[in-house]
Amino acid sequence: xxxxxxxxxxxxxxxxxxxxxxLDLTVSFPIRYAVxxxxxxxxxxxxxxxxxxTLVVIVxxxxxxxxxxxxxxxGMALSDMFTGLFPLPVFLYFFGLxxxxxxxxxxxxxxxxYMSELIPTIFHTASIWLTMALAIQRYIYICHSFKARKxxxxxxxxxxxLAIYVIAILSQISRFFDSxxxxxxxxxxxxxxxxxxxxxxxxxxxxxxxxxxxxNVYYWFRVICIHLIPxxxxxxxxxxxxxxxxxAQLRRMQLLKQNKKSESKKLKDSNCTTxxxxxxxxxxxxxxxxxxxxxIVNIMDNTFELxxxxxxxKYGIMNLISNFFILLSYPLNFFIYCGMSRQFRETFKRMFxxxxxxxxxxxxxxxxxxxxxxxxxLTTDETAL
Numbered sequence: 001x002x003x004x005x006x007x008x009x010x011x012x013x014x015x016x017x018x019x020x021x022x023l024d025l026t027v028s029f030p031i032r033y034a035v036x037x038x039x040x041x042x043x044x045x046x047x048x049x050x051x052x053x054t055l056v057v058i059v060x061x062x063x064x065x066x067x068x069x070x071x072x073x074x075g076m077a078l079s080d081m082f083t084g085l086f087p088l089p090v091f092l093y094f095f096g097l098x099x100x101x102x103x104x105x106x107x108x109x110x111x112x113x114y115m116s117e118l119i120p121t122i123f124h125t126a127s128i129w130l131t132m133a134l135a136i137q138r139y140i141y142i143c144h145s146f147k148a149r150k151x152x153x154x155x156x157x158x159x160x161x162l163a164i165y166v167i168a169i170l171s172q173i174s175r176f177f178d179s180x181x182x183x184x185x186x187x188x189x190x191x192x193x194x195x196x197x198x199x200x201x202x203x204x205x206x207x208x209x210x211x212x213x214x215x216n217v218y219y220w221f222r223v224i225c226i227h228l229i230p231x232x233x234x235x236x237x238x239x240x241x242x243x244x245x246x247x248a249q250l251r252r253m254q255l256l257k258q259n260k261k262s263e264s265k266k267l268k269d270s271n272c273t274t275x276x277x278x279x280x281x282x283x284x285x286x287x288x289x290x291x292x293x294x295x296i297v298n299i300m301d302n303t304f305e306l307x308x309x310x311x312x313x314k315y316g317i318m319n320l321i322s323n324f325f326i327l328l329s330y331p332l333n334f335f336i337y338c339g340m341s342r343q344f345r346e347t348f349k350r351m352f353x354x355x356x357x358x359x360x361x362x363x364x365x366x367x368x369x370x371x372x373x374x375x376x377x378l379t380t381d382e383t384a385l
């Protein structure tokens with residue numbers, strides 16, 4: 001969850017008025033939906049994600065499980081986990097304990113902005129691009145297998161993951177410096193006889209001079225580079241992987257007819273791994289596409305004043321529900337791995353039964369992949385997940 005946490009309408013009206021702009025959750029969120037979803041259900045899902053994704057990382061980083069694909073999956077698990085974990089204190093304090101009824105107090109200004117919006121956005125952006133890297137890597141293994149041994153290495157994955165995080169931070173870095181908060185004394189909503197010190201948001205001069213330009217550039221960059229391009233790319237790659245799996249299945253039938261059972265088994269294992277990764281990417285698209293469409297329509301609405309989201313509450317509700325389903329998807333990958341990967345399931349079981357871990361993988365370190373240009377490719381094993 002990223003801009004997914006900040007449920008306001010991303011309208012630029014707030015930044016151009018002279019009236020004080022106070023952080024107010026009753027304005028930013030559709031409260032009757034936000035309280036149960038963010039205050040009660042989301043913390044439970046986040047804690048479940050913390051457990052399941054920690055287990056995923058532990059299993060995937062076992063010595064016999066280490067591979068380029070598993071390294072990306074571990075990175076995705078960590079990114080998803082931290083995307084939910086950072087806003088957890090905000091969810092609990094404001095929505096779980098009912099403190100949303102009051103203006104956000106001054107001591108929470110920066111904590112709220114960083115932990116509920118900016119830092120989760122960085123991790124969520126990294127997770128999106130890591131998912132794209134996963135699909136690209138599997139496509140190379142299946143369709144350009146001779147190049148896989150050179151390109152798809154653990155070292156390259158680590159460098160790529162580091163680059164993804166650096167770019168994700170840079171894509172969000174301006175938001176850490178585009179505004180500041182000042183204390184603003186206002187009457188308490190709960191007790192009019194009392195006053196509280198609220199957060200008055202003030203734009204930095206370099207933003208205040210051209211707010212429309214700044215916010216248009218920022219949000220259009222996010223729409224195109226964080227949602228539109230990755231999701232489109234993943235839809236195409238998933239279709240290509242499914243097509244490659246069908247071709248591999250036909251190849252496997254031919255190998256069985258030729259009594260080449262060993263190569264046939266390796267091809268079957270490769271298809272199983274591909275099918276599992278297709279399921280992971282498919283789940284990602286299932287929950288990300290609706291949110292991406294909502295955000296794209298909202299940015300177009302704000303930029304061109306189309307009047308599509310004239311009712312800000314409807315946008316907030318759709319955004320909130322879409323984000324909740326993204327959060328719901330985070331622990332599901334663990335069950336996909338357990339259900340579709342014998343190696344993952346066996347390693348997980350041995351962790352709790354005390355049985356020794358295998359010294360080497362159950363299958364060979366090298367495997368035969370579908371032919372490229374009529375030749376059979378021998379490349380590093382990626383079927384062991």
